[in-house]
Amino acid sequence: xxxxxxxxxxxxxxxxxxxxxxxxxxxxxxxxxxxxxxxxxxxxxxxxxxxxxxxxxxxxxxxxxxxxxxxxxxxxxxxxxxxxxxxxxxxxxxxxxxxxxxxxxxxxxxxxxxxxxxxxxxxxxxxxxxxxxxxxxxxxxxxxxxxxxxxxxxxxxxxxxxxxxxxxxxxxxxxxxxxxxxxxxxxxxxxxxxxxxxxxxxxxxxxxxxxxxxxxxxxxxxxxxxxxxxxxxxxxxxxxxxxxxxxxxxxxxxxxxxxxxxxxxxxxxxxxxxxxxxxxxxxxxxxxxxxxxxxxxxxxxxxxxxxxxxxxxxxxxxxxxxxxxxxxxxxxxxxxxxxxxxxxxxxxxxxxxxxxxxxxxxxxxxxxxxxxxxxxxxxxxxxxxxxxxxxxxxxxxxxxxxxxxxxxxxxxxxxxxxxxxxxxxxxxxxxxxxxxxxxxxxxxxxxxxxxxxxxxxxxxxxxxxxxxxxxxxxxxxxxxxxxxxxxxxxxxxxxxxxxxxxxxxxxxxxx
Numbered sequence: 470x471x472x473x474x475x476x477x478x479x480x481x482x483x484x485x486x487x488x489x490x491x492x493x494x495x496x497x498x499x500x501x502x503x504x505x506x507x508x509x510x511x512x513x514x515x516x517x518x519x520x521x522x523x524x525x526x527x528x529x530x531x532x533x534x535x536x537x538x539x540x541x542x543x544x545x546x547x548x549x550x551x552x553x554x555x556x557x558x559x560x561x562x563x564x565x566x567x568x569x570x571x572x573x574x575x576x577x578x579x580x581x582x583x584x585x586x587x588x589x590x591x592x593x594x595x596x597x598x599x600x601x602x603x604x605x606x607x608x609x610x611x612x613x614x615x616x617x618x619x620x621x622x623x624x625x626x627x628x629x630x631x632x633x634x635x636x637x638x639x640x641x642x643x644x645x646x647x648x649x650x651x652x653x654x655x656x657x658x659x660x661x662x663x664x665x666x667x668x669x670x671x672x673x674x675x676x677x678x679x680x681x682x683x684x685x686x687x688x689x690x691x692x693x694x695x696x697x698x699x700x701x702x703x704x705x706x707x708x709x710x711x712x713x714x715x716x717x718x719x720x721x722x723x724x725x726x727x728x729x730x731x732x733x734x735x736x737x738x739x740x741x742x743x744x745x746x747x748x749x750x751x752x753x754x755x756x757x758x759x760x761x762x763x764x765x766x767x768x769x770x771x772x773x774x775x776x777x778x779x780x781x782x783x784x785x786x787x788x789x790x791x792x793x794x795x796x797x798x799x800x801x802x803x804x805x806x807x808x809x810x811x812x813x814x815x816x817x818x819x820x821x822x823x824x825x826x827x828x829x830x831x832x833x834x835x836x837x838x839x840x841x842x843x844x845x846x847x848x849x850x851x852x853x854x855x856x857x858x859x860x861x862x863x864x865x866x867x868x869x870x871x872x873x874x875x876x877x878x879x880x881x882x883x884x885x886x887x888x889x890x891x892x893x894x895x896x897x898x899x900x901x902x903x904x905x906x907x908x909x910x911x912x913x914x915x916x917x918x919x920x921x922x923x924x925x926x927x928x929x930x931x932x933x934x935x936x937x938x939x940x941x942x943x944x945x946x947x948x949x950x951x952x953x954x955x956x957x958x959x960x961x962x963x964x965x966x967x968x969x970x971x972x973x974x975x976x977x978x979x980x
Contacts, residue, residue, distance in 0.1 A: 504952050504959075511946075511953035514741035514754065515600045516592040517566060517730055519545035521574065523585050530585055533578060539571030542593055549735070550726060552694045558722075565723060567594040569755040592737065597753040597946035598718045599727055603736065607945070608717050608724065611661075611709035618702035619667055621695065628672060630665070632685040633702065637663075641677050644709065653678035658715040664725065667705035670695030671725045692725045718945070744953065748919050749935065753946030756939070758954050760921045764834055764914075764929030765903060767922060771838020772845060772902050777895055779842075780849030784891075787850075788857045789879050808847035815844045816911030824912060831913040835925040840912060841902040848901065852894020856887035889976030896969040900962050906933040932958045 521541050528536040543563045547553065553562050567573075570593035577591065578584050594600075601607040618633035638654065644661035646654035654677045656663060663674040672689035679685050714721055730736050747757030791797045819840035823829045829836050860883050868878040909915070914930050915938065922929035930938075932954060939951040 504955055507949055507952035508956045510601075510604050510606060511744060511949035512741050513604070513738050514743060515595045515603045516737050516739055517546070517595055518590055518592050518735045518737065520548065520588050521545040521591045522588050523578070524587060525585075528578075528585055533582075533585065534575065536575075537571070538574045538578075539568070542566055542570045542574055542591070545591070549730065561720065561723060562726065565596055565599050565726060567596050567754045568752055569750070570594060592739075594743065594754050595736075597944060599723065600754055601946055602719050602724065602727060603731065603738070606949075607719055608710055608712045611711045614707045614709075616665070616705045616707045619665065619705040620702050621667060621672065621689075626691050628689050628691060630672070630674065630687040630689050631702075632687070633683075635679050635683065635685040637674075637707070638677055638679055638685050640709075641674075644711075645713070646677070649676070649678075659713050661712075662710040662714055662721050664692070664708045664710065664721060665689065665705050666708065667703060668695040673721050692722045693729065744950070748921050749917060749930070749938075750919065751917075753942075753944045753950060756947070756950055758932065758935060758957060760918055761930050761932045761935035761954070762957075764837075764918070764922050765931040767834035767925055767929065768837040768841065768909075768931055769899060769903060771835055771925060772841040773895075773899060775839060775842035776845040776849055776898070780846050780895075781853050781891060783846075784850045784853030784857060785879060785884070788854045789883070790875070804847050804850055808851060811907075812844055812905050813907040813911065815840050816908030818843065819908065820911045830926050830928075832916045832918070832928040832930070833926045834922065834929050836912050837909050837914050837929075837931065838925075840908045841905060844905065844908060845898040845902050848898035849891075849895050852898070853887070853891045856890025856894065857883060859890060860886045889972055893969045893973045896965050896972070900965040900969075903931075903965070904933055904958065904962060906937050909934055910937075932961075 519542065522544065523541070527541055543566070546562060546566060547559065550562060553559060573593050574591055595603070598607060616632065616634075616637070620631035622629045622631070641654045641656060641660075641663065644656070644663065646656050646660050649655050656673075656675055656677070665672045665674055670691065671693040672695075673692050674687055674689045676689075677685055677687040710721065710724065727736070743755060744757050746759050747755060748760030750756040787797060787801065819836060823836045823839055824831060829839075864882050864886065865878050868882045869875075873881065909931060914934050916928060916930065917938070918928050918930050920927075936951055936954045936958065939947045939954065
């Protein structure tokens with residue numbers, strides 16, 4: 470009976486353990502799938518193809534940098550919509566392209582001066598909200614429906630509408646239209662948008678009411694000029710934007726313009742090279758991680774150059790040469806305690822010593838590497854001591870037996886055999902340092918850095934801090950950028966830990 474109960478307890482423990490592993494795996498997959506799903510849109514960027522006038526009248530060949538490149542882009546976009554007039558509408562139209570489109574055009578001309586002269590087809594990035602709309606992340610669209618026998622009358626921005634069927638009234642009620650006087654309906658900015666495509670133009674329905682003779686009448690705002698008048702009933706296409714205009718960062722008029730550009734084949738979805746090869750920017754469509762990647766690389770170089778030789782030397786001394794007394798015991802206890810100290814404490818130390826006392830440059834990879842080296846030292850020392858301790862005493866005895874000195878024994882025989890374990894511990898410590906944010910915030914590496922750092926004393930930031938900054942920005946496009954940067958940081962960490970595993974498997978010895 471007792472044996473059966475013991476077997477049952479072992480079985481329950483086995484299933485509980487398997488369940489715990491499965492639950493942990495489920496949450497890990499959930500986390501990774503969420504990050505990947507949000508990150509994927511950031512790897513693509515929409516560009517609009519525009520015919521831009523680069524003639525000598527617009528750009529002086531003797532001093533091309535003095536030209537208004539953004540103005541040239543706006544002129545090219547305006548040529549696509551010659552019917553757009555009025556200051557407010559032109560400003561709205563220009564907002565479809567990124568404010569950095571002029572910089573993109575200038576860089577293309579600098580790379581290929583032969584472009585000067587005549588009109589050229591140029592690809593410029595769209596604004597972040599326009600890009601999100603084309604990715605289907607900003608406004609949810611319902612299915613398009615065919616509406617028969619629609620009449621449009623009137624001229625100007627406001628027109629009268631006539632429908633042979635009053636089914637559109639029921640659709641408007643379901644879309645959140647507001648009840649007006651006499652049983653009429655008003656489609657406000659808080660309701661779904663009804664865009665009527667007819668006669669080559671687009672009309673946004675604003676009011677509807679039933680007719681006694683059947684059907685419905687209404688009013689609409691012309692978003693895109695009709696190519697011809699519709700005095701006789703004609704077929705139309707009704708498109709519904711289910712996300713209310715008040716709840717999105719893009720207007721119905723901008724949606725119509727973008728749809729026209731996409732329908733004309735003038736919008737391309739490309740691999741987002743700006744994200745990988747540019748620095749920080751306040752404009753989401755221009756923001757990139759290259760500055761943070763370079764800053765992280767420079768910081769890690771300083772961290773490795775300081776922590777590895779000092780940590781290994783300390784481990785060798787404590788393990789091979791130091792006598793066992795109260796001082797060495799105190800040092801060992803403090804090393805173990807330092808490994809458990811919160812990382813922000815090292816940031817405070819760097820702020821007090823490196824910045825305030827030594828007056829080293831703020832936000833520099835040199836200071837960041839020194840702070841992370843202090844944090845990584847205990848990990849490397851503990852791993853190195855464990856690797857040295859794992860070398861059998863017979864190796865030392867054999868070396869000493871053939872006349873080798875203590876130093877020769879350690880550096881010619883013990884250290885090479887312990888190096889795989891030391892390298893593994895070092896890589897794990899570096900991976901931990903790569904993912905740290907708190908200590909770097911304390912030394913000012915949270916600063917907004919546009920330029921790519923060119924040296925160890927230049928102002929820079931690192932990937933974890935860049936992620937922290939983007940996560941605090943209100944623009945929706947930065948949410949995708951944040952997830953993409955997290956994915957890249959996780960990739961670096963996985964690679965570093967994989968290298969540690971490979972080194973351990975490749976050089977590990979069974980004594």
